[in-house]
Amino acid sequence: MDSGGTGTDTGTDALLNADGRTVTVWSDLGCPWATLxxxxxxxxxxxxxxRVTIDHRAFPLELFNRMPTPKGILDAEIVTIAGHRPELGWRLWPGPDSHYPVTMLPPMEAVQAAKSPDVGGLIASDELDExxxxxxxxxxxxxxxxxxxLDVxxxxxxxxxxxxxxxxxxxxxxxxxxxxxxxxxxxEVQGSPHLFAAGGFAVHNPGATYHWTAAPPSGFPRLDAYDPKWADDLLDLLDR
Structure with a gap:
């Protein structure tokens, strides 16, 4: 599954990349579960x-919901995930709320634009997303x-x-x-994140077992378990 090469999106009207060694990830850049x-x-x-080749596809929550993703919900999810997986190094927004991003469309557009061979291809797109x-x-x-x-x-x-x-x-x-x-x-795409790969691999929010104690804004997310073994299973599949 060496993937050093670049590549372009094989069609944004398709569900997954036709390359059998590429993982297609549908997500919102502002989704903590996708980032995990x-x-x-x-x-x-x-x-x-x-190096795993990832073809990023946008699951733009703000377009689905017709509003920015509420900061309170993101903060609760970030605390829950970061408390369970401290190696992520996440922290709550350190600046004033007036500087908080109200939209994630521009960075997701940049990730798509980076797929162009002139910019760098799929490898560049994934580097920029990360x-x-x-x-x-x-x-x-x-x-x-x-x-x-551009600074990033x-x-x-x-x-x-x-x-x-x-x-x-x-x-x-x-x-x-x-x-x-x-x-x-x-x-077919159930939410952010949803991962697809050759061999029929299709998993929404892999490894995470969680629930909200009550509907937001009253409740809180609870991450009951996170099993990272799914990543090895996927990499093994790509190596076949």
Missing amino acids: ALHTLRERARERGR ALRRAFYVEGRCVSIHAVI AEQCAHVDTEQLAAALARGDGRAEVYRQWKVAEGP
């Missing part, structure tokens, strides 16, 4: 001396801002930041996010 799943998959691949999530969850940066997105991109070895800036100026990535939203409205 991606961290688990990437770290387990690194521990095995591999770096943007770290910037938000660990560093407390407003990843909705164009300048922050500078940290990514396979991202051509000048080409990314030009792509974003053209509006690249926006149409892809909206097309993917329409696909995600179908029955």
Whole structure:
């Protein structure tokens, strides 16, 4: 499952990437559960001396819900997950609420735009997705801002930041996010995250057993268990 090569999205109207060694991940960049799943998959691949190819597809919660994802819900989920998995290094938003990102569409559009071969391809797209999530969850940066997105991109070895800036100026990535939203409205994609791979692998929020004690804003999320073994099972499947 070596995946050093770059690649482009094989069609945002498709459910999963046609490459049998690529994992298609539907998610919202502002979803803590998706960020947990991606961290688990990437770290387990690194521990095995591999790089996993990920084709990111947008599950834009704010378009589904017609509103920003409430900060109170995200804060509760971040505390729950980070308390269970402290190795993530997450923290609550450190700045004033006025600086909190009200939308996650710009960074998700940038992740899509990075799939262009001129910017770097799938490997660049995944590097940028990981770096943007770290910037938000660990560093407390407003990843909705164009300048922050490009600053984060500078940290990514396979991202051509000048080409990314030009792509974003053209509006690249926006149409892809909206097309993917329409696909995600179908029955196959159950939420953020939902992972698909060859061999029939299709799992929503893998490894996590959790529930809300009551409907938000009254209740709190409770993570009863998290089993990272799913990542090894997926990597084994990709190696066949």
